[in-house]
């Protein structure tokens with residue numbers, strides 16, 4: 001993984017084979033992307049503060065995992081300091097690496113994880129579980145003011161499929177398995193998990209669970225929250241075991257508490273997940289629809305129908321135009337076909353090409369099943385004025401989807417900031433969320449007086465609604481602090497989500513990036529419940545402090561939002577809920593004495 005960018009060192013985005021991209025960006029962002037105008041500082045010039053690991057803790061960690069798996073190497077510490085949010089990349093590129101972990105440890109099994117946590121608690125150190133490091137919500141960064149030693153626990157040595165129960169269609173997998181390795185081991189036995197986030201190559205099962213991830217085929221397989229039945233996690237009070245039962249009535253779901261916990265409740269060591277037999281057939285078809293409104297209506301009807309595709313994804317007109325602009329140089333025959341199609345759409349179907357929307361719908365299963373699904377979906381799309389354009393565009397999308405994220409670094413090299421915000425809302429509210437969020441982004445561009453572009457797609461359909469995924473780009477220009485300009489746009493979109501009744505994130509989690517909107521999303525008592533849970537399980541605030549609900553003193557909040565407790569103490573149990581009808585101000589939160597951290601058992 002690149003230390004200040006996305007993905008493999010050997011892969012990079014280029015516009016050389018995409019002739020329409022340069023004019024497209026010039027038209028919409030007023031910038032010429034012909035050559036790089038900025039570049040990251042050389043790693044040798046990055047100031048890397050010395051590790052604060054003390055000898056006693058270092059010795060205990062060495063005993064736990066072996067000397068070769070305790071690293072204080074500068075590059076290792078920098079790579080493990082943050083995820084891949086735009087904010088992370090911008091600061092890393094500038095050589096501002098923040099509060100680095102003091103060491104990276106790599107346990108090989110659950111016993112070693114328990115020993116690492118016990119050593120950390122004994123020394124009152126901070127532990128931050130690390131999967132692939134791909135999160136984009138600020139879920140990995142230690143609080144800048146953290147004075148205790150910080151240990152990054154890299155889980156990727158724990159990457160084995162431990163067992164497959166073919167009868168129950170469940171597999172037990174170690175939490176550090178990266179997507180490709182996990183699928184390789186499952187595929188070898190004829191199975192698949194069916195979880196394919198765009199970050200697949202660089203993210204792990206444990207990270208997916210800890211952030212409530214969603215993959216592109218969630219329509220068929222479900223989100224990671226649906227796929228995860230059982231799990232094991234090392235916590236300050238011992239090893240938590242959630243049995244992989246299909247359903248249970250054991251009070252509030254502990255399984256759900258771990259899902260999305262971002263390392264604040266413990267270190268997930270393994271999970272038992274749904275697996276499916278590899279499908280006999282798999283196809284992704286491209287469709288065109290006349291407008292965004294028709295596209296939303298078609299997707300809603302597909303979700304309500306008996307058709308059950310594996311992927312439903314439709315781009316708004318702006319994203320459709322962008323997709324066409326990133327198309328590779330085509331041969332004369334392709335060009336001819338494409339011109340003929342556009343002429344047909346305009347003349348025979350009455351399309352306004354600027355309003356047209358590109359969709360990808362995927363099908364998996366037996367030949368008969370796929371045929372029936374295609375027919376059912378085809379009828380719905382056609383009722384909404386759309387048509388199928390075959391498997392070519394879908395195949396291309398399927399092959400290229402893991403490469404697209406590399407464009408962000410290419411744009412950063414040209415001083416263009418690009419990022420995403422995603423949400424979910426009921427079908428009845430999606431149109432409004434879309435209108436409000438795009439207007440909010442454009443309003444922010446106008447306030448800043450900078451060129452900007454916003455586009456969106458719908459993906460991950462459910463019974464009652466879907467996810468809307470917005471991508472935006474802006475050119476902050478000289479004289480502006482890039483991240484301040486970025487914050488203006490990002491905050492406007494996020495605020496539009498919660499104001500319109502949507503969630504702050506469908507699958508990118510809360511971290512520190514979205515924490516300021518948490519109370520508006522899950523209500524004040526909801527935040528108080530989460531704080532009570534985190535503080536109760538981890539009274540010393542040793543586990544990834546500051547994520548989701550912020551630190552007690554608000555110290556780690558990047559956006560200076562409303563998520564903070566009244567008392568400047570890490571050990572406050574929970575903020576009292578203010579009752580609106582009470583005229584007197586609510587009493588200040590009572591600080592409780594910190595219970596001594598309990599060491600996890602070593603066996």
Ligand SMILES: Cc1cc2nc3c(=O)[nH]c(=O)nc-3n(C[C@H](O)[C@H](O)[C@H](O)COP(=O)(O)OP(=O)(O)OC[C@H]3O[C@@H](n4cnc5c(N)ncnc54)[C@H](O)[C@@H]3O)c2cc1C
Pocket residue numbers: 006083084085128129130131132133134135136139140155175176196197198199202203204205206207208209210211212213214215216261262263264266267268269405507508509544547
């Ligand atoms: C280009 C790009 C594309 C993306 N596409 C998608 C997408 O399509 N769908 C999607 O859902 N997300 C996507 N993401 C976001 C990201 O990949 C997810 O949040 C992913 O689930 C993080 O997994 P990870 O293994 O990289 O976790 P990390 O980034 O390493 O960690 C994320 C959080 O989980 C905690 N954690 C990690 N492992 C464990 C463990 N074993 N036990 C306890 N806590 C743990 C960490 O402490 C941290 O709080 C994308 C990100 C990028 C940069």
